[in-house]
Amino acid sequence: MDLVSCGVPPGFPDTASNDGCTEEFYLNMGPQHPSTHGVLRLVVKLDGETVKGVVPHLGYIHRSIEKMSESQTYLQGIHLTDRLDYLSCHMTNLGLCMAVEKGAGFGVPERGEYIRVIMCELQRLQSHLLWWATFGMDLGALTAFLYGFDQREQITDLFEEVCGARLTMNYFRPGGSSCDVPDTFIPRCEAVLEGMKVSLDEYEKLVGGNMIVQERCQGIGVLSKEQAISFGCSGPIARASGLDYDLRRDDPYSIYDRFDFDVPLGTTGDCYDRYTVRIEEMRQSMRIIEQAIKTMPSDGPYRSKLKPVVKIAEGHVYSNIETARGSFGTYIVSDKKTKPYRIKYRSPSFSNISILNDISCGFKIADLVTILATLDPVIPDIDR
């Protein structure tokens, strides 16, 4: 059996450059591979250990969520948004809810807005912790994986207490949220944050302070600011490349304009910058939650009163929010019926994964894993 006789896979140029000494070959990574974090399939062109080209193959978890949403009312469609970016499902819920609120023209009570901000930032924290854990695992530091999940578990428990679900929360509704937070929520949340501040510093020393991690991340997978803009990258990835753009600050939705927080920026756009930006974002999220807890009204309605049937005026609405992975857009076209005429989600992971070929060529196969880990794609978010 010849290892290299399988022809040129789709997506690569037909002419294989051959210098007469070594033979390039194609390696199939995924859809079942430990470091593709789900069912992403990469076909990698290798020259020995060096990556010559990467073609991501999408569609292994396509569930037609946009099409399905057309046959369900707006309220019924919320649970489908959980399944887009399942690690920031509060935020994807919020995207749809905000678009519906905009179109139907009703607001959110004060307490409801605070609940939204706290939950979204806890979600960002949770998502980044999971990223930190899997980043450690991809680099071979399995202990970091367990520590990350240990911290994440506390936030997941909080979510469970609030809305009964741990992964696909389905908590927000147009006009607020499905239920009020329990009385124990705020003290519990404070306790979690208190512990997390200490352990985050400690854990960060374990991974970010490790020389091997720094050696493996610095100068790897450099994404320039221009590339980030032209590929439509957003979120921590674009900010690590120096693109100073955060929707929470630049186009504040909900009540984000009331809080004081920094937008961390990277300088070089390599894997280590993406790492530090995310770690700093976790600290900023904690800052936002602390401020929100202090100023949150202790009583009042958590949800505005809706009509029994939600309808959006004819036309189209668009909402744009900042999830843990970048800017998430919800575009609704309405024909004034109870169900949307068309829904389109703009998912950040799809744009972020498209730079993979451009930034990983020339590096080693181990770097491809590091780059993929720092891009932090969520595959259901890519495929929808």
Next chain:
Amino acid sequence: MTEPVIEKAVAVAVEVETVPETTWDNANMIGEYVRDHFGADTWLAWGANAGICILALVTLASLTAMILVYAERKVSARMQRRLGPTRTGPCGILQTLADGIKLFFKEGFKPKSADFFTYYLAPFLPMVASFLILTVIPFDKHLQVADPELGIIFVAAISGLAAFGLIIGSWGSNNKYALLSGMRSGAQIISYEVSLLLGMLLIVLVSGETSLQGIIESQSGNIVDWWIIKMPVVGFIAFIFFIIASTAELNRTPFDTVEAESELAGGFHVEYSGICFSMFFLAEYVNMLIAAALGVTLFLGGWHAPIESWNVAGFGWIWFTLKTSAILFAFIWFRWTFPRLRIDQMMDLEWKFLLPASLVNLLIAGVLLSLGWYFT
């Protein structure tokens, strides 16, 4: 230092010919006993000796692998705020046995395109290599299967065999991941072997011995007579280098680029299942024991107690086990703390740092030795 060894070797040779009463002068206690009871040069004695030794080694290897896997799982669990195995037997000590039985009865699956001969040959080579090295490990003064004059050369020669197993296995299974892993393992094991041997060479240089018992004898006395302390800085540096090179030889984190489950999804054993897979792992854990035991033999005084008066004849193996366990714990500690190096960084570490530094270390030791400053 060399003269008594030659005398001893001659004495042993003479002894074998004449069969005197038990003198307990030989390293192999079992062999001595067998010769006493069955006669020296009978087939029965030969067979009994070999049979008992093989049985002892197989038992030791299996037990070691079992205990090490259990220890690794428990220690890593403690480091990660988990409990580890708790259900099978008291505190889960039978977990490894259960896993072993499961692996043993699993279907040994061979991919259609894999090469029959190389695919099935590969799991044996690391096993054979580790069993052969176990024969010369001095667990106690009289607890060693054989003590060849060139023991350390024997260890160096045989340990290269394990690399063949990995390369042949990865080539034979006809898988691209396995192929990449095999190429990595070849590069890695050959490179780090150099540093490992330079560490051994340093000890051979200062002790003037090549037999492992001889090296231990050269460290008899208190803790200050162990080579790690007896050669104040040089010995310590050599010990650290030895541990680093051993970790790389063992393909353990931070040098586990060969296995690299997040990159190569398991690497060389990606196509192996059932008993073949478990043989690779048995060899890996026995190799861990061997590396630790060699570190103890060369640098930490072997079976000597830290204080001379604590030495009790026949119980040196307790000290040996304690010291070996400490190094094994360090190996486990490394694995669950560090991330993995990239293959080119690993090569850089060897060829640009460890090798030159080991050579300089050896040079310094040689100069100091020729000046007669210490270690005599």
